[in-house]
Amino acid sequence: MDKIVVQGGSPLSGSIPIAGAKNACLALMPATLLSEEPLTLTNAPRLSDIRTMTTLLQSLGAEVSLMQDGKVLALSSHGADNPVADYEIVRKMRASNLVLGPLLARHGEAVVSLPGGCAIGARPMDIHVAAMEALGAKVDLRDGYLHASAPGGLKGAVVELRFASVGATENTVMAATLAKGTTVLKNAAREPEIVDLVRCLRAMGAQIEGEGTATITIQGVDRLHGATHKVVADRIELGTYMLAPAIAGGEVELLGGDLDLLGAFCEKLDEAGISVTPTAHGIKVARKNGRVSAVDVVTEIFPGFPTDLQAQMMALLCTADGVSVLEEKIFENRFMHAPELTRMGANIEVHGGTATVTGVPFLKGAPVMATDLRASVSLILAGLAAEGETVVNRVYHLDRGYERVEDKLRACGAKIERVSE
Structure with missing residues (x-):
């Protein structure tokens, strides 16, 4: 199993290219199931989660080809006739549930295993199920699988999400593109990844308005056609690398970065x-x-401070002047990196969904263990500023969301390497 070894104390200087957004690409790829014509995605990130979604789509009968060293994905679902998303694939990644809406819309049937992913909270599927039922589908849970059917096709409706879930918004929007009539989705998620998905669907012939607001209106059409779409920049990778010079010192330019993606951050x-x-x-x-300087942070749905940058922000605040309070309002189990940062000399107290971080003069390198995707990179960031050597174990989480992180940081002067055991 690979591990990342970091020698701290080197200020950073140079530039880092920001890849296409993982979370956007994972929603865009299932959109191919809505059309028999080809969908081409450019600026795709080269990540293990993208490979997992590729495997899932191929298992459904879609064709997926990687071109230009994996940065371009050519997808075609003209022969996709299997509506069953198998547990052995779905368990590896939460975003696998995004085939539910497209399969229902295209085939009137979907059998999707309950998903897996990082152990950061329950993230239930009930919001997705309620949305599909509002569109006329019948959904049952049997043997760990959601069995959904709409033999007469989906029908437009007013759908109000009880929580502004990104995944449920994406599933509902995709399903509604081929539903009969008009769908009004209320309390929709507003994230840039939603906006990016809608732009792609619109290029495929969908009639959608209101993306980026809490109300999205979809007028169903009979069919969608092919398109070529550029994946938006990854705001979480962007935010992560913005924190690198803040933690380690120096100055770094993030190529392709867009401040509009991260206002609150x-x-x-x-x-x-x-x-x-x-x-x-x-x-x-x-x-x-x-x-x-110490700051207080409360994670919120977009456009608030992203939960996916909370662990990295905590790493920064470990050596800040003063006391910082971080409140996690999105996931109930997302401070698992705190004990590992404490091993490096951080002063952190966790009480429920709140972490109090008292800044210390410096961190010390130590062997630590990654517990999830964002925790993995927070420990690497902490290692950049720590005295001595930090060894981050179990970094397989890292490859799900960061493209060659050690290469990008090393190019800016970090002393970092990946070691295979």
């Missing part, structure tokens, strides 16, 4: 004493002067 960086400046090619980040 950038506000907190400014409050902490981090300079974020737009450039002709992206964003430049550096500390304003000296040590970072």
Whole structure:
């Protein structure tokens, strides 16, 4: 099993290219199931989660080809006739549930295993099920699988999500594109990944309005056609690498970065004493002067502070001046990185959904263990600033969401390497 070894103490300098968004691409790929014509995705990230979704789509009968070293995905579902998403594939990744809506819309039938993914909370499927039922589907849970059917096709309806779930919004929007009549989706998620999916669906011939707001209106059409679509930049990778020079010192330019993707996050960086400046090619980040200042963070649905950047932000605040309070409001089990940061000398107290971080003068390198995707990279970031050597074990989580993280950081002067045992 691979591990990442980091020698701390090296300021960063250089540039890092930001890949296409994992979470956007994982929603865009199932959209191929809605059409018999080809869908081409450019700027695709090269990640293990993308490979898992590729395997799932292929198991459903779709064709997926990787071109230009994996940065372009050519998809075709003209022969996709299997409506069963098998447990052995779905258990590896939460986003596998995004085939539910497209399969129902295209075939009137879907059998989808309950999903897996990082152990950061329950993330139930009831919101997805309620949305599909509102569109006229009958859904039963049997033997760990959701059995959904709509023999007469889905029908447009008013669908109100009890929580602004990104996945449920994506599933509902995709399902409604081929439903009969008009669907009004209320309390929809507003994330950039939703906007990106709608842009792709619109390029395929869908009639959708309101993306990026809490109400999305979809007028069903008889069929969708093929399209070519560029995947939006990954705002979570962007935020992660913005924190690297903030933690390690130095100055880094993030190529392809867009400040509009991370408004609330950038506000907190400014409050902490981090300079974020737009450039002709992206964003430049550096500390304003000296040590970072403590800030309080509350994770919220978009456009609030992203839960997927909470662990990385905690790593930054471990050496800040003062006391920071981080409140996790999205997932109930997302402070598992705190004990590992404590092994490195951090002063963190966790009480339920709140973590209190008292800044220390410096962190010390130590062997630590990654518990989930974002925790993995938070430990690497902490290692950049720590005295001595940090060894991050169980980094298979890392490859689900970050494309060659050690190469990107090493190119900016970090002393980091991947070691295979």
